[in-house]
């Protein structure tokens with residue numbers, strides 16, 4: 737793992753990012769929004785519903801756990817002009833756009849930047865901070881990829 741930190745990347749000087757809560761990564765094409773068992777408990781508590789009721793009403797099973805349901809237009813069930821569970825949103829959402837797949841090349845990062853207006857805004861994340869986030873979200877991103885598709889639903893807005 738040390739090698740990960742000693743390599744050189746296009747983001748060696750860091751990247752500025754601050755979520756504008758535009759919803760571009762919460763809407764668009766359908767995809768998987770992976771939630772693990774701890775997140776299920778946390779979100780259910782936040783919504784003041786029982787865990788079973790939350791699972792039945794808001795989630796569907798996937799190979800490695802659960803995903804949040806979506807509206808027929810592909811919007812996350814919790815997105816309606818803003819995220820209704822923002823303080824307790826899943827790791828997959830919390831760590832976007834600092835996903836391995838977005839950072840694996842400058843070309844890919846530029847594509848992500850075209851879709852996320854938060855990139856280039858706000859505080860600068862250092863290379864180490866970015867790599868720490870990539871490591872922390874790897875599990876969620878891998879599990880969301882074990883299904884047909886994952887959300888980031890790439891193209892709806894902006």
Ligand code: SF4
Pocket residue numbers: 754755756757758759760761762832833851852853854855
């Ligand atoms: S696309 Fe970027 S700015 Fe918009 S909600 Fe997602 S992370 Fe935030």
